[in-house]
Amino acid sequence: MFQAKARADILKEVVNVVSTLVDEAKFSVTTDGLSLKAVDPAHIAMVDLSLSKDAFEEFKADEAEIGLDIDKLSQFLKLARGDDIVDMKHDEDKRRLNIVVGDVTRRMSLIDTTGMSDPKVPNLELPAKLSVKVDDLVQGIRASETVSDHIALIASPDSFEMTCEGDMDQVNWKKAKKDMESLETPSSVRSLFPLEYFSNMLKAVPTGNPVTMYLGNDYPVRVEFKIAGGKGEVRYLLAPRIESGD
Amino acid sequence: MFQAKARADILKEVVNVVSTLVDEAKFSVTTDGLSLKAVDPAHIAMVDLSLSKDAFEEFKADEAEIGLDIDKLSQFLKLARGDDIVDMKHDEDKRRLNIVVGDVTRRMSLIDTTGMSDPKVPNLELPAKLSVKVDDLVQGIRASETVSDHIALIASPDSFEMTCEGDMDQVNWKKAKKDMESLETPSSVRSLFPLEYFSNMLKAVPTGNPVTMYLGNDYPVRVEFKIAGGKGEVRYLLAPRIESGD
Amino acid sequence: MFQAKARADILKEVVNVVSTLVDEAKFSVTTDGLSLKAVDPAHIAMVDLSLSKDAFEEFKADEAEIGLDIDKLSQFLKLARGDDIVDMKHDEDKRRLNIVVGDVTRRMSLIDTTGMSDPKVPNLELPAKLSVKVDDLVQGIRASETVSDHIALIASPDSFEMTCEGDMDQVNWKKAKKDMESLETPSSVRSLFPLEYFSNMLKAVPTGNPVTMYLGNDYPVRVEFKIAGGKGEVRYLLAPRIESGD
Numbered sequence: 001m002f003q004a005k006a007r008a009d010i011l012k013e014v015v016n017v018v019s020t021l022v023d024e025a026k027f028s029v030t031t032d033g034l035s036l037k038a039v040d041p042a043h044i045a046m047v048d049l050s051l052s053k054d055a056f057e058e059f060k061a062d063e064a065e066i067g068l069d070i071d072k073l074s075q076f077l078k079l080a081r082g083d084d085i086v087d088m089k090h091d092e093d094k095r096r097l098n099i100v101v102g103d104v105t106r107r108m109s110l111i112d113t114t115g116m117s118d119p120k121v122p123n124l125e126l127p128a129k130l131s132v133k134v135d136d137l138v139q140g141i142r143a144s145e146t147v148s149d150h151i152a153l154i155a156s157p158d159s160f161e162m163t164c165e166g167d168m169d170q171v172n173w174k175k176a177k178k179d180m181e182s183l184e185t186p187s188s189v190r191s192l193f194p195l196e197y198f199s200n201m202l203k204a205v206p207t208g209n210p211v212t213m214y215l216g217n218d219y220p221v222r223v224e225f226k227i228a229g230g231k232g233e234v235r236y237l238l239a240p241r242i243e244s245g246d
Numbered sequence: 247m248f249q250a251k252a253r254a255d256i257l258k259e260v261v262n263v264v265s266t267l268v269d270e271a272k273f274s275v276t277t278d279g280l281s282l283k284a285v286d287p288a289h290i291a292m293v294d295l296s297l298s299k300d301a302f303e304e305f306k307a308d309e310a311e312i313g314l315d316i317d318k319l320s321q322f323l324k325l326a327r328g329d330d331i332v333d334m335k336h337d338e339d340k341r342r343l344n345i346v347v348g349d350v351t352r353r354m355s356l357i358d359t360t361g362m363s364d365p366k367v368p369n370l371e372l373p374a375k376l377s378v379k380v381d382d383l384v385q386g387i388r389a390s391e392t393v394s395d396h397i398a399l400i401a402s403p404d405s406f407e408m409t410c411e412g413d414m415d416q417v418n419w420k421k422a423k424k425d426m427e428s429l430e431t432p433s434s435v436r437s438l439f440p441l442e443y444f445s446n447m448l449k450a451v452p453t454g455n456p457v458t459m460y461l462g463n464d465y466p467v468r469v470e471f472k473i474a475g476g477k478g479e480v481r482y483l484l485a486p487r488i489e490s491g492d
Numbered sequence: 493m494f495q496a497k498a499r500a501d502i503l504k505e506v507v508n509v510v511s512t513l514v515d516e517a518k519f520s521v522t523t524d525g526l527s528l529k530a531v532d533p534a535h536i537a538m539v540d541l542s543l544s545k546d547a548f549e550e551f552k553a554d555e556a557e558i559g560l561d562i563d564k565l566s567q568f569l570k571l572a573r574g575d576d577i578v579d580m581k582h583d584e585d586k587r588r589l590n591i592v593v594g595d596v597t598r599r600m601s602l603i604d605t606t607g608m609s610d611p612k613v614p615n616l617e618l619p620a621k622l623s624v625k626v627d628d629l630v631q632g633i634r635a636s637e638t639v640s641d642h643i644a645l646i647a648s649p650d651s652f653e654m655t656c657e658g659d660m661d662q663v664n665w666k667k668a669k670k671d672m673e674s675l676e677t678p679s680s681v682r683s684l685f686p687l688e689y690f691s692n693m694l695k696a697v698p699t700g701n702p703v704t705m706y707l708g709n710d711y712p713v714r715v716e717f718k719i720a721g722g723k724g725e726v727r728y729l730l731a732p733r734i735e736s737g738d
Contacts, residue, residue, distance in 0.1 A: 318638070318661065321638045322635060322638075325631050325634055325635055347631070348631055349628065349631065349632060349665050349666060349667055350631050350632050350635045350663065350664070350665050351663070351664045351665075351666075352635060352639075352661060352662070352663050352664075353661060353662040353663075353664075354660075354661050355660040355661055
């Protein structure tokens with residue numbers, strides 16, 4: 001059983017996070033809220049999202065698995081303003097999710113989740129931890145997009161850098177520790193990532209929010225941030241590209 | 247003879263109405279105003295528009311027929327702001343309409359109207375009559391567009407519904423009589439329509455205006471609304487799709 | 493040596509002017525400021541731009557030639573708001589221009605200028621001189637774009653006209669001398685120009701500014717205007733199309 005009401009903007013945040021990696025997803029519902037783990041088709045990135053029942057206006061549920069076409073959900077939510085209340089109800093007999101916004105009801109066929117396994121989130125030791133406002137990163141990422149497909153993240157004891165090397169040009173973004181929310185690393189670490197994945201992950205962060213990143217040397221990056229005004233949490237993992245030595 | 251001045255936004259309303267169905271149209275001018283009857287090339291829909299001379303700032307005319315390329319007129323009006331005055335003059339010798347906005351004059355060759363017959367508006371007995379704000383319908387129509395190419399309109403004594411059945415999903419929009427401007431029907435009636443035509447017709451309704459609809463069982467729908475702040479009237483007719491039985 | 497700081501909106505004005513004609517350009521730097529002369533690949537138009545050192549927040553330079561990819565510069569400037577300060581530094585050893593906006597540095601490889609000769613600006617006797625607000629011209633040009641690829645500019649002692657003749661339609665824009673900033677011509681002159689070039693040139697004029705034009709009979713037009721709040725000057729030359737007689 002799953003029956004809940006939520007503000008449209010909170011559901012849009014969830015859709016933004018999930019749609020960066022997958023078109024279809026299995027949401028796990030418990031009495032405490034909703035969660036999702038998914039890996040993108042190329043197995044380069046993973047998302048682990050949880051949304052507390054406190055993020056909802058109303059929430060009644062026991063254990064359930066709900067397979068959704070994220071694109072259809074996104075289309076439907078575009079019809080709603082941020083403060084519209086979205087009413088959701090799992091129709092187990094007809095295998096549907098019925099969603100109501102205002103005068104409109106959409107009865108959405110669920111996706112079969114039998115083949116969808118739960119990805120296991122690896123437990124990584126990442127020595128560097130830093131926190132920075134997402135808005136500060138955006139200019140550096142947009143400047144990089146015109147130069148290369150990859151971006152290097154570099155944490156050192158007193159600064160955090162993103163650099164991007166093209167054939168002709170180079171883009172560098174740098175922030176001193178004193179201008180960041182926080183930065184802790186025992187030594188300098190550097191890893192290279194596919195820029196498009198990294199950029200899409202940061203686009204899913206609500207504006208004005210801080211992002212926490214965990215980095216190592218040629219290791220995945222873990223990107224963590226809050227959604228739903230603190231009542232939801234997102235953890236992305238992104239695999240590194242191994243640099244061909246320099 | 248036809249010589250008139252009108253606010254650009256009123257002419258834009260006329261163009262919006264006509265361009266949903268045809269690219270070229272014959273306007274009939276009399277001493278009382280302007281009117282137009284047209285059928286779309288697929289013979290699925292018809293428009294019957296009249297604009298009183300009171301909708302114009304200035305209006306001098308006797309009987310005339312003016313064939314216009316609606317797309318060209320629309321392009322030209324896009325250069326004008328809503329409150330700009332558009333000056334029109336029929337040059338009978340050169341078979342042109344000369345249109346002036348600000349410092350710009352466009353001399354537009356007229357279309358030959360000899361082959362363009364006047365469609366006859368059928369006199370239909372449609373038992374259900376209802377009226378609803380156009381803005382209320384928009385969400386239901388937009389939600390339907392992602393699900394199917396057809397939309398069913400259903401009037402019953404205490405509600406009006408639009409439903410759309412896709413292969414997987416279903417969209418339903420419903421309004422109780424008490425939340426509508428008006429609703430009168432002796433019994434429940436239902437007809438199915440091509441969604442794109444219906445959607446385009448409603449896009450031509452000025453925002454905030456009520457729309458009156460006349461419905462039957464597997465019968466055309468008549469959609470009526472005012473333009474030009476009440477000084478013009480539009481009547482659309484849209485043919486039904488016969489449902490393959492249910 | 494070249495090292496300078498400028499507001500982003502001033503550099504955007506420069507980029508708008510140059511990008512109408514060329515993708516790559518050679519800027520000449522002196523102790524007094526910056527200048528550029530360029531001809532478009534089809535040899536139909538020429539631009540002659542100069543920007544005083546007073547247009548910069550800081551300016552330190554001796555003689556230098558800097559070859560830039562205008563498109564890359566434009567991309568980078570899009571990341572900046574109008575009042576952001578852009579810091580530029582010529583790295584002669586690495587043949588780069590290093591540009592900083594906020595936390596982002598782009599190191600941009602320079603283009604080889606050895607093959608880029610300085611076009612010679614011809615000294616033309618153009619009898620008509622007129623000045624008009626750029627915003628007044630825009631409606632006439634936009635109306636013309638739907639009618640033909642060419643536009644005739646006609647100056648007579650008491651008015652300035654732009655006309656455009658299509659197969660079916662005609663567009664005319666006309667301004668009386670008394671409604672213009674200025675107009676002086678000993679006789680009526682008329683020349684025909686490729687509309688797209690003329691339109692793009694006027695799009696590069698900062699809104700609200702007057703444009704001065706010099707015209708002859710089947711002769712090039714010279715279009716002059718200020719940029720950078722008067723601290724820069726632009727001169728465009730556009731070759732005429734010879735009319736096939738009328």
